[in-house]
Amino acid sequence: MRPTTLFVSTLLAGILSSVFAAGTLAQSGYLTLTGKVVSQDKGNHPISLATVTVVGRGIGTVTDAQGDFRLNVPTAQATDSLQVSCVGYQSVKLAISAATNRALVVRLTTAAVTLNEVQVQARRKTAADIILEAVAAIPRNYDTTSVQLTAFYHEDQQFDGKPVRSSEAVMAVYKTPANQPEVKDGLKLIKGRTKAYDQSQHHLPSIVNLSNGARSSLTNDLVKHGTAKVGLFTKRGLSYFDLKLSTLASDRPMYVIDLKPGKRKRKAQGQGKIFIDMETLAFVRIDLQLTQAGLDAENNRQWILKKMASIVHKMNLKLTSYNLVLSYRPYNGKWYLNNVERQFDFWLNSPSRKLIDKRWNVSSSFTVTAIGPKGIPPFTEGNIGEDGNAISSIIKNQTDSTGWATDNTQRTTSTDTASVEQSTWPLSARADSPKVRVSNRQNGFTRADTLRGKLTPLRSQYDVTFYDLAVKVDIPNKAISGSNRMRFRVLAPLDKLQLDLYANMQIHQIRYAGKPLSFTREFNAVFVQFPESLRAGSEQELAIEYSGTPQVPDRSVPMMGGFLWDKDRDGHPWVQVVCQGSGASLWWPNKDHLSDEPDSMRISVTIPSDLVDVSNGRLLRKTALPDNWTRYDWYVSYPINNYNVTLNIGKYAHRRETYGPDSLTLDYYCMPYNSEPFRWVFDGVKLMLATLEKHYGKYPFPRDGFTLMESLHPMEHQSAVSFGKLPTGRADSLSMVDTLRLMQLVWHEVSHEWWGNNISCRDMADLWIHEAFATYSEGFYLDSVIPEEGELGYIASLPEQVSGKEPIIGVRDVNHIHYNIGDMYAKASLVVYTFRHALNNDTLWASILKGIQQRFRYQTLSTKDLVAYINERTGTDYTPFFDQYLNYTSIPTLQVKLAEKGQSLVVSYRWKTDVPNFRMPIQVTKAPDRYEFITPSTDWQTMTLPRMTADDFEVDETRFYVKVEEIEPLADAK
Ligand SMILES: [Zn+2]
Missing domain, CATH: 1.10.390.10 (Neutral Protease Domain 2)
Structure with a gap:
């Protein structure tokens, strides 16, 4: 099986243009405030990204590129005041009652920049000290409990100067504690609308799209990553920059730190300004642009996708600029994410499409419009925080324009943005929905888990040699019924044994030597009592008759399998069972422990005659039964682990070919309408098998043949591998990313024939x-x-x-x-x-x-x-x-100390690990751009590298999955 996250992190996402439709909408219960923020001393020049908040409340917004804002304030707060602030200006407070005037214009005066650093120098602090102190103050300044934010997201794309798509959405954010960078923020769409412009006007190739820009915006929250041990806000990270410190004498005095690439500019990937509140040492605003080194790194990071683009789609994309503005705002004694603005440009080249040096420009704006409540649980349903799809495809194309007037949308798009989707998830409905209890390290384990996972004598005293499973599938009722004959060898004398079948499935009878046996059940375990003790070494046989409605998968719970009851594109039934993790006992009785595989197995599946069943191994026969039923008998002639046993029922089309000198049979199954579109997937099978055989040895199950099929869910079922179905269901319109994902998935699942099945x-x-x-x-x-x-x-x-x-x-x-x-x-x-x-x-x-x-x-x-x-x-x-x-969860850390001495670099190094005596060779640059091995241990070693500078020193962190920690500041060779 393969979880849905695959390596292709889709392209970055995008920015802001702004069409601002002004107008005060009187909504009952709300006052809608609109206005413009301008600079008093710069000829009333509009101020963008000024924050407008209701004092003491979580509500707020920011101004757009024209300095305009729109804010809905509950009428209950009509007597409160409004605060308008922007870094570099003195804040202004005014009564909300004064702001109901349609033509409100707020004028801000510039704050003085102090360049002499007097105040700073008195404390003998460097810019780096201040940043590191601000990092240390993150747990004090930002919320370290979870909090719900409401946000407005707006995104525009242009290609060659023409609009491509605009999308906007109101979202709920599950903001995780600022000091826990490893916990991902959650995102839920409350509503959204998207407008696509005519492709014949802008000519952006349809395969080019963005990833979920709202998610990308959130991951840019640098405060959250400030506590990480690597990155910009570390001693090592800051050492790559020249930092210039000044102060800003606004009503909230601030440190202003200019960040420019220093001597080691190959490693300085950004430049910009950091504003830090003097009193609290909170980060207030961070303006960053990627430097050429940063753009190069970003272009490299995505290179495999781009390489595919150039090979498959004859198209090149190159990131040429990236700007980011992050701001935070204080509320109730803590600081919160306020706004994430992103703008970037790609240059697209595709001579075959006659597109030369065309600019694809993306802008996005993520604005927090309300803070609270605090301490909410994570979103368990509808979370798009890890959904890589474009926001426009998440929103989908439905039309309903209701409700926007009462949301704080920062700016509204012009009225021709038509496609709108109604609220999909009520905000709080899921918080207390009963969830399946999952046993794991966090929640602990139960007796049921022990019964399922432990090899007690009641299980270890016998060894299964053969299963003869027969099921009839009742598709309309989503139920199955049947029997399993189990043959086993007695390893030690026993008069009782344990089988497994989920408690929701009924057992009608267990027969031994023609007579029913007594049995008891506890959770998913079945204890079978024999009339006398069975002799060690003897071969025995039990038959279990059973029926029931097997569980269906819950994809929000890891590896919770079950029966998938679906329909194909033409409306015919399509059924599959997957049970890796949950175990085969969710649908048939067996000894459900991975240690015991039968030597062989028969799987008989009875289904309506107009459908096809594909199970593991060879199809022995197909038998027509009365009333339009057909039984498929499959035989597996090798050991098979229980979770690999499967059935796939649908209106399948079948094709066979053979492979190799031994004429291995290759059977391909897919929906008839995908036979042609999927031909290239099946055409790739021989090369794939040859490659895997080269690395791992001969295909392990030649007697059973090899089968590959389209299915409801991808799974490595032995000799009956399935690769799932396409998200769109359409194989004839695969994008580049889908192509890559699908083939990676096929290779993944097929390689399980060696790793997992053999x-x-x-x-x-x-x-x-x-x-x-x-x-x-x-x-x-x-x-x-x-x-x-x-x-x-x-x-x-x-x-x-x-x-x-x-x-x-x-x-x-x-x-x-x-x-x-x-x-x-x-x-x-x-x-x-x-x-x-x-x-x-x-x-x-x-x-x-x-x-x-x-x-x-x-x-x-x-x-x-x-x-x-x-x-x-x-x-x-x-x-x-x-x-x-x-x-252990931590990975080996290579600690290094670098000191430049004359023309040489002195490097001290050692491994820091949890395990004593850890040793591992690793490659580092001993000469500029040339990797060689060193063999660090957990003790310090030192080497001198001639004609090397600290900037030349690199550790191969790609081939070796390690962390590198530069533990002392650089000694500058002056
Ligand atoms: Zn897998």
């Missing part, structure tokens, strides 16, 4: 073994598309997907599912890459990968088995390496 973990705690190597295999696909560069670009994209909240290895004996499963994919694959690069012997590495597949063929294994095998093959003890990466 060799399988013995306990859910070790599930990373499946996902790390499947994610690793996605790199082969990218390398096949972009030779020699694709994989590296792919590796570089992985770290941003790591959450690092819990160790990769789970808790044993409880069928533990991580509360954020993503690290088993991104982080664990980075561990594999790091190991490979540290080993620095690709021949040995290739032999180890094939060797694992051979040694554990058709078996289950644990992390310990895997590491022991690697140690044996390499003759080196890598236990501390895997221990650090898999059992």
